[in-house]
Amino acid sequence: GENVEQHPSTLSVQEGDSAVIKCTYSDSASNYFPWYKQELGKRPQLIIDIRSNVGEKKDQRIAVTLNKTAKHFSLHITETQPEDSAVYFCAAISNYQLIWGAGTKLIIKP
């Protein structure tokens, strides 16, 4: 079955710098890759997603890239702000289920 690995587990960046979170997946049949942001005590929120027929997608300060050959995808956040502090989860679709990464705690230092 699908396995999703996510790195790093914790990422601390200076406010205004960029942050990159990376995920790899194992099932070459996976074709949809969402990213969720979860603030402490809140629900996971879908922030961006990408399908396998696209290599990159951007939404304001957030972008996601996908390399199907290497089976990895990444989340890029530019010009980080304090409100970006949260746990970010990547996921991949396999057999109609979302398989989740372990999460990355992003800390924005003032």
Add this chain to the structure above:
Amino acid sequence: DTGVSQDPRHKITKRGQNVTFRCDPISEHNRLYWYRQTLGQGPEFLTYFQNEAQLEKSRLLSDRFSAERPKGSFSTLEIQRTEQGDSAMYLCASSSYDPGQQYFGPGTRLTVT
């Protein structure tokens, strides 16, 4: 509010008691999912429904757990004979036919004392 809602938001129960949680999905969504999340971990899949049919259950879901979606709208998750290890946040999510774009409810935090 047209998002996913869950009730109750918090539940404290004594070990051995039964508890039931409710989830109301986004009205046009036909898929509904239950997850469990403990502190510092990602959501753990429990089960999902397409309309009223329960299509998959996690092997982690013991016989004490049961879920229903009788009319293909709201769903209930029941835990019988609760144990301290059941303490967690129980999240519900819904999606349209696209299973990837899941939208989550606020969760029910269960504490078993």
